[in-house]
Amino acid sequence: MAEKVIIVGGGMSGLLAANQLADDFEVEVYEQKLHYHKTCSGILSHAKDSLIRISSKYIQNEIDTVRIHSPDNNFVEFKFRQPDAILKRDEFLDGLANSAEKKGAIVNMGRRFDIANADAKHIVGADGASSNVARHFSMFGQRTFFMGQKAIVQYANDNIVEVWPFSGGFGWIVPHNRHEAEIGTMSYQKDIGVFDRFCSARNIIAKEKEAQLIPLHNPDVRTFKDTGKQKIYLIGDAATAVKATTGGSIVQSLVMAKSLKESMLFKKDFDRLWKSKIGRELWLHLKLRRILDSFSDKDMNSLIREVNEAGIKELLEKESRDYPSRFLFKILMRKPSLLKYVPKMLA
Ligand SMILES: Cc1cc2nc3c(=O)[nH]c(=O)nc-3n(C[C@H](O)[C@H](O)[C@H](O)COP(=O)(O)OP(=O)(O)OC[C@H]3O[C@@H](n4cnc5c(N)ncnc54)[C@H](O)[C@@H]3O)c2cc1C
16 A cells, blocks of 8 residues: 655645655645745746756746846846746646646645644655744754745836845846736845835836745755654755755755655655755855855955856856856866855855
8 A cells, every 4th residue: 555645835845746756655735825825936947857847838938048237237147058937836836736636646725734633654844934844843953034025017128037136135027028027036034125125226116015935055954854653854945945046946846856756765865865966056055145145245246247257157158057066166267266255155
């Protein structure tokens, strides 16, 4: 008889995991909300292509150009060889829930799961940044949070993602089409007024703002525990598997969902398994975040100028930002003056 798996949380990571596990396990997903909330921008780099095939009906836009602005109104523009995809996130989640159900999973929408009643052999905490599963099993660890805020606005644009880094976060505009875009900010929790200031500086009126906490990655958070009676796994935001530079985590949830299946089927240590695939990348994002957090406006102006110089941009345009280990060393070799930032990274 198939072993039972309870997945607490039917967001992105929970439903990706349900799809991976439903063929081999008796899977039940619990999602406390009746409808998905719309906080995520749904941007995916081409790193997704080796992990999942996404039907074009779930893609609302593809964008190959990203412009990063400096405080002195200069900018650097990257034209990626392979475009980013912007997901129709809610439709994609519906599609994941349907396909998991077709494989035999039970997806309970609008049902909060009380972890004290968990009777399954495998419990998967996919319950987000403030994970109760993590708290209940003493796996929460130390967490630092960003607040992600966003709204959909009417905005004429050239189909370019625009990013404005600032001290302790960044703002963005991500086009959905030539007339509509998402505007958003990610910043440390204490500064919740940052989104309104970011919008008003651009004369944009955002009516329906949404907000959600984003945990910065903590490599010390244990994501697997065997209590003797039950095996406990954390995935997605519950596991802090988030790129600390951008706050993105969908590609990372895909990697974790696949690792979860491999670990359950072949009795491998889940924590080690997924970290062997992307642990180093998340660590590098964390170190890059530390550098960015230490930057003054002058540092940012000078970095944008240096990146604009020939040789570096091309490296970044070729590789996915999900795997910084593939380009960081090459960049430092090509532009040794950037080594001056390394001590900040190691501090
Ligand atoms: C503004 C913003 C923009 C973003 N943009 C991007 C992006 O462009 N690209 C990218 O890759 N990532 C992005 N992210 C990050 C990404 O959206 C999240 O990291 C991702 O959604 C996390 O998925 P998750 O399933 O782990 O957690 P969540 O989406 O938080 O889902 C957890 C679910 O668990 C449910 N739950 C909690 N407790 C219980 C319980 N006891 N019983 C039942 N259900 C429960 C919650 O209702 C929730 O639906 C963005 C995030 C924000 C905030």
